Amino acid sequence: MLNVGESMAQGSLKIGKLLGIDIYVHWTLLLLLLFALVISTSDLLLFIVVLLLFICVLVHEMAHSVVAIKNGIKVREIVLNIIGGASMIDTTNINPEVEFRISIVGPLTNIFLGSIFGVIVLFTGVSQLTFVLQFLFEINILLGVFNILPAFPMDGGRVLRSWLKESKSDYDATMATVKVSYWITGIIVAAALIYVITINASFFYKEIDFFIFLIIAVFLFGGTQAEMQSATMKMETSGLKVGKLLSKSFVVVDSSASIEHLYSIALEKKEHIILTRLNGTLMALDLFRGRSGRVSSIAELAVPVAVMKSSTNVFDALTMISALNSGIGAVTSNGKVVGIITTAKIQAFIYLHMLKSKNRKEYKR
Numbered sequence: 001m002l003n004v005g006e007s008m009a010q011g012s013l014k015i016g017k018l019l020g021i022d023i024y025v026h027w028t029l030l031l032l033l034l035f036a037l038v039i040s041t042s043d044l045l046l047f048i049v050v051l052l053l054f055i056c057v058l059v060h061e062m063a064h065s066v067v068a069i070k071n072g073i074k075v076r077e078i079v080l081n082i083i084g085g086a087s088m089i090d091t092t093n094i095n096p097e098v099e100f101r102i103s104i105v106g107p108l109t110n111i112f113l114g115s116i117f118g119v120i121v122l123f124t125g126v127s128q129l130t131f132v133l134q135f136l137f138e139i140n141i142l143l144g145v146f147n148i149l150p151a152f153p154m155d156g157g158r159v160l161r162s163w164l165k166e167s168k169s170d171y172d173a174t175m176a177t178v179k180v181s182y183w184i185t186g187i188i189v190a191a192a193l194i195y196v197i198t199i200n201a202s203f204f205y206k207e208i209d210f211f212i213f214l215i216i217a218v219f220l221f222g223g224t225q226a227e228m229q230s231a232t233m234k235m236e237t238s239g240l241k242v243g244k245l246l247s248k249s250f251v252v253v254d255s256s257a258s259i260e261h262l263y264s265i266a267l268e269k270k271e272h273i274i275l276t277r278l279n280g281t282l283m284a285l286d287l288f289r290g291r292s293g294r295v296s297s298i299a300e301l302a303v304p305v306a307v308m309k310s311s312t313n314v315f316d317a318l319t320m321i322s323a324l325n326s327g328i329g330a331v332t333s334n335g336k337v338v339g340i341i342t343t344a345k346i347q348a349f350i351y352l353h354m355l356k357s358k359n360r361k362e363y364k365r
Helices: 027-039 045-070 097-121 127-149 157-166 168-200 203-235 259-269 315-322 343-364
Strands: 014-016 021-026 075-081 084-090 275-280 279-286 302-304 306-308 329-334 336-340
Touching: 014 027, 014 075, 021 027, 021 045, 027 045, 027 075, 045 075, 045 084, 075 306, 084 168, 097 127, 097 157, 127 279, 157 168, 157 329, 168 203, 203 315, 279 329, 306 315, 315 329, 315 336, 315 343, 336 343
Parallel strands: 021 075, 306 329
Antiparallel strands: 014 021, 075 084, 275 279, 279 302, 329 336
């Protein structure tokens, strides 16, 4: 599943890199793996099944990321969690064809993996290995079909929107997909109710199945709401540029500066937003990263900064900054930093702008 908003790496453990992409495991998944390990007293079958399942999820997310990278789209991180995974892909101003390719490859990868496991099952005897392969076949086909549903926040929702963008604006395409998403969510709820009423099974099992259906419906509804709000916010702020919100309250220091020098800047110049360049890349210094121990160089405090032009739309700027962990965007001109913008400032401005627009519409009524 694609994630184009705020980083999900908080509360996650970084386990490595693939193709330059940081791979994180959320604590919820770690807890599930630990639980599977604890209850696998006689053998490790359950633990192995859960581990292989999330390896399949990682392959799904890597498929998104590889296609994105091949199309010149930045991929910052992949986070595996208890409900699957998410790839942090910068989709700012992405064209419909590229969005379609990035989105569709995830479900197709699951179907491909499921097909491979299904073929292998045909050549194995009855054993625990057969059980594992059969499960991986079924779950990958299920994940592929589920992900291709034309509803947010599934990959299929982005596939539908990218197709609609060929004849509609981004806002209209998103709103049309939102309507389809609500219909699918309603169908799932209705199907769950019909199942509970008509299926001849014990009430306990009906409760469990209905609860699963309900979780899926809530997941789809929440993702749809988020996409609708983002589209509305982007449309309402389409003419607003970050150049009007720039702050000059920052300072740029050499990467060789000492901690004592940073202290004097904070004390004398009353500045706490400090930028530097490491290997030609603009970075911000997160002073709170030094709380846990001794810091020998400012490179240990550096975090990536979203770099943009003053003509960047405020919503796109917010998306770019939220994908990183610094909360700061730097506006540059001819390679020089001319101002900075923070997540908090953009959010406050967007909120006030939309509140003003809402009041104006109500006044006209």
